[in-house]
Amino acid sequence: PRAGDPARLPGPRRSGAPAGPHQPEGANAPTPEEARAIASWDRDLDALEGELRRARAAVREVELPSALSASQLMRLAADEQGFVRDLARPMPRPPQPAARQGTRFHAWVESRFDELPLPLLDLLDPATELPGSDQEVADEADLDALKAAFERSEYAERTPYRMEAPVQLTLAGRVIRGRIDAVYKNPDGSYEVVDWKTGRTTQADPLQLAVYRLAWAEATGTPLDRVSAAFLHVRSGRVIRPRDLPGRARLERILQGETGTDGDAQADG
Template sequence: APAPEAEETAPEDQRQVASWDRDLTALLGELERSRRTARDVPLPAALSATQLLRLAADPDGFAHELARPMPRPPQPAARRGTRFHAWVQSRIEPLLLVEPGALPGADDDGIEDEQDLERLKEAFLRTPYARRKPHRVEVPFQLVLAGRVVRGRIDAVYREDDALSESGGASRYEVVDWKTHREETADPLQLAVYRLAWAEHAGVDPEQVTASFLYVRSGRIVRPAGLPDRKELERLLIGNSDY
């Protein structure tokens, strides 16, 4: 049997169907955009050392943080971390006045309460660094890598060869970062940045600078081998300049 002829659609109905089509197209487009897994997020021209570590450890997570920054609530442990760093510094420079927030590298140090802070002070006094006089403490730096500025602060720098210096030999240094977390899992990339920053500040070859983590709770000293050099650090930034 022949197919029945289609009924002619009234102009008003045609306009209604066309509006439905436009709405459907818009909704489908919005759904597609919401499901996109890739978005270009430009890397800032200036980074903190902590942000650089975050970029290296989790580029996607860092990109999400840049795209949708979330405010961080005040953390009592962060204030106690600042007080620990200030206490170490005051033992070396008793007359130094440390303002709140002046030690940006001392935040979120996993210090639970006032008793825990006192335990950390006692633990530090049992380490070799409590008996050594540092060359510099709480050293701020700005390091230019691949056209971007990386800012940070080195907890302490020790000069290792006073005897060599007196005889005209090359100076050697040790940069040290205090770690007060219970987990001893610090990223050696942090020390790579600190080592390069101090070497360029002091005008010495990075090979003349060693770098150490002091895990204050246990007293363990870790000196990672094979730290990345300037080229490797710049490659990290260039590879993640727009992601």
């Protein structure tokens, strides 16, 4: 083989064919079936070599889509290279039973307040992530446990102003879409945006709340400092309200390649 090329695998010898440098000419010639197998191996090796060379290319131009979901924006901010690799070579997503159970939890919470008005904006399309799509709910028993945990939370008796409200905003020339789990209106006219988390950890990206907070503020014409945001970690009942959430200017810098939210998190309860 040439220098730098993958070695070619030798074809299998016929059963009983002598080995060694003195075997008669043609004694090791492959059968037609063996020749086809060897040619198939060569094609596979060439394809793998080409894939490796493309993967090791120093520069690849990958254009960001004109519209992103809130979760895609978080992925971009957390791991730009990984996000770009996924765009360049998208992989099919396996079925997610836990996500379906998470969606059922969201539907159950919404059903508790079924007299609420329709969402403020009807912007949901097939590309927008569904409520509960990033959640971890194992089975019916786990779903029942989550319902009981929510009933113990501080939001159990608070009536939301809106639920499952689809929102969008334009940042750095790209449309960001998402769906807010719940919005509460305070007596003084300010708002609180809340995202339910049903996972087993209290790790959540404040960037998600920053996007939802800004989207709600701009959609309703509310000053940004009159919109707060919180995660409710349903299993533990813990409420986390991140401080110093980025506004429009900082979110646009993040989208343009400056990562991080520079925010601290404060837990209540």
